[in-house]
Amino acid sequence: MLYTSRKPGLYEQIMAETPGGDVLMTCLQCGTCGGSCPSGADMDATPRRLFAMLMADMDEAVLESNTPWYCVSCYYCTVRCPQAIPITDLMYTLKQKAIAAGKYHKEAHADFSGSFVGYIEQYGRSFEFGLATRFQLTHHPLKTLSKGGLGFDMLRRGRLNTTPDRIRNMPQLTAILNEAKRLAAQHGGAP
Amino acid sequence: MTASNGAYVYYPGCSLQASAHAYDISTKRVAERLNLTFNEIDDWNCCGATEFFSINALPAYSLVARNLALAAQTGGAPELVAPCSACYLNLRKTNDYMAKYKKLNQQVNQALAAGNLHYNAGSLRVRHLLDIVVQDVGYEKIGAEVTRSLQGMRVAPYYGCLIVRPDTGYNTEYPTHLDKLMTTLGATVIDFPMKTHCCGGHMTQISEAVAYELIRRILKNAADYGADAIVTLCPMCQLNLDVYQGQVNRTFGTDFNIPILYFTQLMGIAFGMTPQELGFGSEVVSADRALAQIGREEPEERERPKRKDKQALPMPALNGGGRSES
Numbered sequence: 168m169l170y171t172s173r174k175p176g177l178y179e180q181i182m183a184e185t186p187g188g189d190v191l192m193t194c195l196q197c198g199t200c201g202g203s204c205p206s207g208a209d210m211d212a213t214p215r216r217l218f219a220m221l222m223a224d225m226d227e228a229v230l231e232s233n234t235p236w237y238c239v240s241c242y243y244c245t246v247r248c249p250q251a252i253p254i255t256d257l258m259y260t261l262k263q264k265a266i267a268a269g270k271y272h273k274e275a276h277a278d279f280s281g282s283f284v285g286y287i288e289q290y291g292r293s294f295e296f297g298l299a300t301r302f303q304l305t306h307h308p309l310k311t312l313s314k315g316g317l318g319f320d321m322l323r324r325g326r327l328n329t330t331p332d333r334i335r336n337m338p339q340l341t342a343i344l345n346e347a348k349r350l351a352a353q354h355g356g357a358p
Numbered sequence: 359m360t361a362s363n364g365a366y367v368y369y370p371g372c373s374l375q376a377s378a379h380a381y382d383i384s385t386k387r388v389a390e391r392l393n394l395t396f397n398e399i400d401d402w403n404c405c406g407a408t409e410f411f412s413i414n415a416l417p418a419y420s421l422v423a424r425n426l427a428l429a430a431q432t433g434g435a436p437e438l439v440a441p442c443s444a445c446y447l448n449l450r451k452t453n454d455y456m457a458k459y460k461k462l463n464q465q466v467n468q469a470l471a472a473g474n475l476h477y478n479a480g481s482l483r484v485r486h487l488l489d490i491v492v493q494d495v496g497y498e499k500i501g502a503e504v505t506r507s508l509q510g511m512r513v514a515p516y517y518g519c520l521i522v523r524p525d526t527g528y529n530t531e532y533p534t535h536l537d538k539l540m541t542t543l544g545a546t547v548i549d550f551p552m553k554t555h556c557c558g559g560h561m562t563q564i565s566e567a568v569a570y571e572l573i574r575r576i577l578k579n580a581a582d583y584g585a586d587a588i589v590t591l592c593p594m595c596q597l598n599l600d601v602y603q604g605q606v607n608r609t610f611g612t613d614f615n616i617p618i619l620y621f622t623q624l625m626g627i628a629f630g631m632t633p634q635e636l637g638f639g640s641e642v643v644s645a646d647r648a649l650a651q652i653g654r655e656e657p658e659e660r661e662r663p664k665r666k667d668k669q670a671l672p673m674p675a676l677n678g679g680g681r682s683e684s
Contacts, residue, residue, distance in 0.1 A: 184415070186459045205556045206568045237568060240408045241556035242523035246530040255524070262412040279563050283409035287421065291403040293372040321601060324640040326377045335401050339473035340424060346472035347420035350465050 177226040177264065185253060185260045193250045194218050200244035200254050210234045211272075214244055214254050217261075230270040235261040288344060291334030295327060365434040366490065367482075368396035369425060371445035371593075372404050378442070378593035380637025384622035385441050385487060387636060391503060391629055392495050397434045399425060405448040408560060419462065420469040422452040427470055427477040441487040441622075443520035443592035450484040450526070486521045488591050488621065492535045497542045505630040507544030510654030513624070514550045514585035514616075515540055516576065518595040522554055530554070536621060540589060543628040552579040557598040570609050573598055577606065577614040587617045587648040589624055596620065600642050617645040627652070 182188040194215075201213025211232040212220060220229050238258040245255045262280075265271035286294040321327045334340065374382035389396050402425050410418035426449065429438045440446040456463040457480030467476055491500070515536040522528045528535065531554050537547045555576060561569035576599060580588050590596050600618040607614055618641060626636040627649070638645055 186455050186462055205572055206561070209565065209568050236564065237561075239519075239556045239559045239561055239568075239572070241519040241559075243519075243531075243556075245524045253524075259411045259415065263414060266413060279560070280409040280412040283407065284413050287404045287406065287410065292375070293404045293407065295372075295377055320642050321377065324642065325379065326640055328376045332372070332375060334403050336473075339475070340403055340421075343420050343424055343469050343473040343475070344417045347417040347466070347469035348414065350468060351414055351416040354465070 173224065176221075176224050177229060178221040178224075181221070181257055181260045181264065184263075185256050187253050188257055188260065190250060190252045191218065191257060194252060195250060197249060199247050199249065203243040203247045204238075205241060205243070206237045206239055210237050214258070227270065229261065230265045230268050231272055233272040234258070235265065236272055286331065288341070290331045291337055291340050292332040294331035364393050364494075365395040365397065366437045366439045367429045367432045367434040368398045369402055369405075369429065369438060369440045369445060369449065370398060371440060371442040373442055373593035373597075377597055378620075380640045381441055381593060381596070381620045381622060383635075383637040384620055384626050387631060388491075388622045388625045388629070391626075391631075392491075392499070394490070394495070395434065396439065397432050399428050399432050402428060405442075405445040407444050407448075411448075416462075416465055416469070419452050419455070419466050422448050423456065423466045423470055423477050424473065424475060425449065426453060426482055427475040430477060430482055436482045437490075438482045438484050439487055439490050440484070441591070442594075443486065443518055444594060446484065446486045447520040453480060453482055453484050456480070486526075486591070488521060488536060488539070489526075491621075491625075492539055497538060500539065500625070501542045504543055504628045506628055506652070508540070508624060508628050508652055509544040510546075511648060511651040512546045512548055512584055512586045513540050514548050514580035514583065514588045515553055516550065516580075516588045516590045516595060516599075516618075517554050518590065518592045519554065519556050521591065536589065536591065539621065540624070543624060545624070548580070548583040548585050550579065550583065550585075552576045557592075557595040559594060559598075562598060562602055566605075566609075569598070570602065570606050573602055573606050574610055574612065577603065577616060578612070580616055581614055585616060586651050587619050587624075587645065589619050589621050591621050596641075603643050615643060615647075617641055617643045617648050619645055619648070 182191050196215055196219060198213065198215045201207045201215045204210070204213065207213050212234050214234065217229055217232060217234050235258040238255065240255055242255050245253055248254060262271070283293060318327065370382055386396070403421060405425065406418045406421045410421060429435060438449065440449055456466055456477070463479045470476055517533055517536055522533050523530050533554065540547045552575060556572055557576065558569035558572040561572065588599060590599070596618050603614055603616070606612065623636045623638060627633065633639070633649065
């Protein structure tokens with residue numbers, strides 16, 4: 168743990184809950200991450216700035232920022248970081264914290280991830296057709312027509328299954344996921 | 359060939375069952391030709407993509423670990439192959455992290471135990487299909503199988519993110535193994551600066567403005583260098599560049615018409631198989647024009663994009679590059 172006088176906050180939590188995350192304390196604030204990020208220009212704060220905000224105890228602003236949600240998981244920042252900070256993994260942890268705190272950015276569409284996970288928990292497989300239609304109808308009802316055209320393109324080419332695949336041993340998967348959730352709640356996030 | 363004697367555990371992943379079935383079909387055809395035995399994991403589940411890790415990490419790792427535990431019991435272990443870049447990343451990352459972080463390993467195995475499973479972290483070797491093709495089979499053997507050279511076709515080798523990052527042993531920003539594979543098949547490979555840039559992933563669902571701009575950059579770069587096709591190895595990249603190409607054209611007023619093909623489809627063509635056998639026809643942007651280039655005399659070096667004026671710095675053209683309001 169850091170030897171500082173600051174009260175432990177979100178900064179310490181995300182380091183503890185990300186495998187290898189404690190390297191964040193070596194951040195140089197060089198900005199290579201933001202400069203490498205393909206969606207950096209659309210973020211409220213670049214990763215560098217977000218980390219500075221964390222050190223400044225601006226926890227609420229960090230949780231409400233769109234930054235982790237605009238992370239495309241391309242790992243450019245991670246491989247370019249001179250300190251080898253697992254930035255992409257830290258973004259995942261920040262998303263989890265934002266969801267847990269109910270503070271995520273209004274454009275975050277955490278429910279997209281939620282729907283995706285919902286299908287996996289129900290069937291063991293992802294279900295693109297269900298996901299696309301459910302999500303689009305909820306969020307872009309007016310655009311669904313044009314999206315429908317796109318979906319039609321895929322349906323016509325046999326690229327969308329209209330019924331979900333289901334694995335045989337769902338009870339096993341459910342037992343594993345439930346135990347993992349119980350452990351996560353008990354230990355406060357992943358190691 | 360490695361000690362695996364050409365036998366591998368195969369994890370197809372959800373995309374290959376639906377939106378990327380052409381990848382699945384062509385992978386199986388090419389594997390058969392190269393005497394690779396792919397044993398599919400019985401009753402595998404989804405890898406969680408990027409979404410599960412956004413919600414709750416430990417269940418996400420446990421979800422992936424169920425596949426690893428089942429894979430370890432499958433013929434062909436310890437070599438596990440995934441054709442989808444996202445599946446590959448998740449399987450590899452979970453395998454590596456469990457081996458590296460004891461507490462994660464202990465907790466994931468405790469979750470697996472609830473389903474009467476156990477996984478010895480690090481016991482499998484998780485590999486992407488392209489890695490198997492170029493490392494285990496090798497360019498020489500592939501070259502020997504080529505009966506119909508792709509000469510005349512100009513391809514942009516598109517790696518995307520996850521087979522080179524975060525750490526897979528290949529150059530993280532400028533890999534060349536797909537380039538070499540395409541050259542082996544006889545194709546003309548363009549130098550492709552955007553080869554490891556992001557296709558936008560799931561951003562098409564979250565922010566169209568962000569996603570379409572990322573897609574546009576890649577299409578424009580390939581078009582600027584005169585590519586007849588972009589060759590890919592990831593279902594997400596294929597879907598974004600292919601299915602959203604029309605949307606991108608409408609958004610930016612562009613007229614890109616570049617088919618996005620799986621490397622296995624082009625291997626099959628070079629091996630003398632028919633397009634029908636390889637799942638051609640399921641791409642939204644038709645591959646017909648690109649396939650018609652095959653057999654032509656070596657195309658002339660097409661004109662490189664010109665600078666606007668001689669004084670200007672060598673920057674990418676900005677017209678049409680503005681963000682749309684949506």
